[in-house]
Each structure stands twice: as structure tokens, then as C-alpha cells.
Amino acid sequence: MKNALLVIPIFFYFISCTQKRTDNTVTTKNVIKANFQYGYDFNEFNVIRDTIRSGDTFGAILDENHVSQGEIYGVVSKIKDSFDVRRVKVGNPYVLLNSKDSIGKTQLFIYEKNRIDFAVIDLRDCVSAFNDKKPVTYLEKSAKGVITSSLSQTMEDQRLSPNMTDQLANIYAWTIDFFRLQPGDRFKVVYTQKYINDSIPAGLGEIKAAMFEHRGKPLYAFGFIGDSVLGIKDYYDDKANNLRRAFLKAPVKFSRISSRYNLKRRIKLYGNRVRPHKGTDFAAPVGTPILATADGIVSKSEKRRGNGNYVKIRHNSTYETQYLHMKKRNVKRGEAVKQGEVIGWVGMTGNTSGPHVCYRFWKNGKQVDPFKQDLPPSEPLQKTYQNSYFKYITPLKNQLSKLVF
Secondary structure (H helix, E strand, O other), X not given: OHHHHHHHHHHHHHHHHHHHHHHHOOOOOOOOOOOEEOOEEHHHOEEEEEEOOOOOOHHHHHHXXXXXXXXXXXXXXXXXXXXXXHHOOOOOEEEEEEOOOOOOOEEEEEEEOOOOEEEEEEOOOOOEEEEEEOOEEEEEEEEEEXXXXXXXXXXXXXXXXXXXXXXXXXXXXXXXXXXXXXXXXXXXEEEEEXXXXXXXXXXXXXXXXXXXXXXXXXXXXXXXXXXXXOOEEEEXXXXXXXXXXXXXXXXXXXXXXXXXXXXXXXXXHHOOEEOOXXXXXXXXXXXXXXXXXXXXXXXXXXEEOOOEEEEEEEOOOOEEEEEEEEEEEOOOOOOEEOOOOEEEEEEOOOOOOOOEEEEEEEEOOEEEOHHHOOOOEOOOOOHHHHHHHHHHHHHHHHHHHOOOO
16 A cells, blocks of 8 residues: 555656647648738739730730630620720730639739739739729939030930930920030939839939039929919929920920021022921931920911921910921811920921921911020929029029039
């Protein structure tokens, strides 16, 4: 009996130890981390990434991935107001999220319109389509450059986005004649660069501030929303004057002037006789958009023997403009047009030896040289916004001053 009593505690001791070890045992499980892209966990699908090739169609891609012709027709009909399947472009990426079963049928079709914008077509129970954007962050940067031959070449030399050329040209379209840039003209810019997921460059954001020195004269530009209700951003100089003018400097972008307004022009073809040229010719490739240089009403849109296809716009009781030799007109008589609106395309109709637009400018019923006119400016920034404007541009102007050539 005594020996039995000694065994019992030892027995319970082993039980207690065994139980304690069991409680401390940790079972390790393989946890798969979610892989969310475009709003979906890619771990739940078989993922196929590809690009649109020549001859590819939305229907053919789905057909290859086990979506029946009847289903494809139904999908196209349901999503036609949200996504036009005919507009998929060669070279654009797309992603197929297919089922993980043995069939591998497409559940979602994701089409990238550009680096940021994409469309999702959900082919599951309730077919739907919607447009979305990748998360974008903006990083502020600065740059400077000196013109040697052209603005676009300088941008290329500085490894800056070609879109910066367009943005600068648009900002200064009313104040700088970009066809007469001089070697030695220079610029400084403060701008934003777009990034996807904080790391992938996605192009130029916007120019926040700029200084363009043309013929030794510095011209400042600061983007500012002067009317919080309308929310429209405009560019103003360092005195709060609007950079916009009533008229653009040119009706086409980045062409060259092949012939200027000249009342004493002599043409060898006509026996070297004086034949006045009352317009300014802008040479550009056929099909280049022609822009209305100011708001107005189309007074003529027709085709005549010498002028070819042309449009004439009455802007007010003082000014009219005319655009000759168009390939095709885009407006009709009586239409109201806005500054910068495409009214036609460069062509070779009428009397012309090469593709260009002849731009004619009337003041008080008389044809004049538009480059010698003191054109009216737009309204300056309202006084109620000027204090906040000057406070806003002070640090930006300091940033520009620190960029030394």
C-alpha cells in the first residue's frame, strides 16, 4: 500500500507534464498574402496578361478563353454605354482573370486605356462594366533650359516630357510667338510628375509655375484657380494679370511660318510683279488641326476657287479672322465657336503649292498683320482673390529664382 501511494503522484506528474507540452505546441499554417490589383485579389484567378495585337477583337479574345458567342453578344449589348469594345487599340495591355477550374473561363476583362485609366468588364452573374484609375501620387520637381534650336529639341536634350512643350506652348500661347524663339531664350519650370504606386513614372502632371525669358524679357506664369465656384485654373503673371489674350498667336501648333503678311511681295511666277500677301501662311502637314484663335460666330464656311475650303469668323464689331486652304471644314455658318476649338484641318485646296493654312486678320474691315496688333488682354484676377494669389505664388517664385542657368 505504501508503494502504491508513491506511484500515484509520479503518474500524475507525467500526465501534467505531457499536458503542458501539448498546450505549448504551435501549429504553423501557410498563409497566402492577398494580391490586390485593379481592386481584385489575383490569387483567386488564373491571370493572363497580354497586349492587343493587330487583328485582335474583344470577342475573339473572350472566345479563346471559353466564353461562348451568345454570352459575348449579351455582354457587348449590356456594356455598350459604358465601354465601346470597338475602341480597343493595338499595343494597349489587358488582363484576363480566369476561373481556376479545369475550364478556365474568363471572369473579368481589364483593359488599360493608358498608364492610369482602365476599364473593367465583369462577366460573372451580373454583367457590368466601369471605368477606374490606378492610385496616382504627384511629386513636385523643377527644371530649366536654354533654347539652342527649338523648344522641343531643348526638352529632349533635358530629357523632359514632350508634354511639357505642349503645356508651355498653351500657357504662353497669347504672349510668346513660338515661331520666333531666339537661341538664348530660356525657361524655368516647377511642375508635378505623376507616379503609380509611388514608384512607376506615369507622365507629366501640371506646370505649377514658369518663367520664360524671351528676347531678354522674363515672363512669369503661375497656375491659380481664381474662381472657386467654377473651379477653372488659369495662368497669371507676377502682377496678377491674366496671360490669356483675346486671340491666340497662331491657328496651329508647332508649325512654321512659310510666308508672312507682306503688301510689297513680288512673285517670280507672275513676272516679278507686286502681289500683296494679306495673310500669314503656317506650313503644317495635311490633317493638322486648325484652331479658332478667339471666340466668335462663323460668318462663312464654304469652298471658293482661290481660297479652297475656308472658314471666316466674326469675333466682335472690330475683329474678324479667316482660315484658307483647308482639307475639310469642321464648322457651319452661324455656329458659335470657342477659342482653341478645331474648326478644320490643314490641306491643299485652292491656289496653293503646299500644305498650309493662310491666316487672315481683319480689324475694322481692313486686313492687317496680326503680329503687329496690340490685342486686348483678358480680365485680370479679381481683387478679392489677389491677396491669396500673391501669398500662393511667393514660395513658387522663390523656387524659380533658385534655378540658376
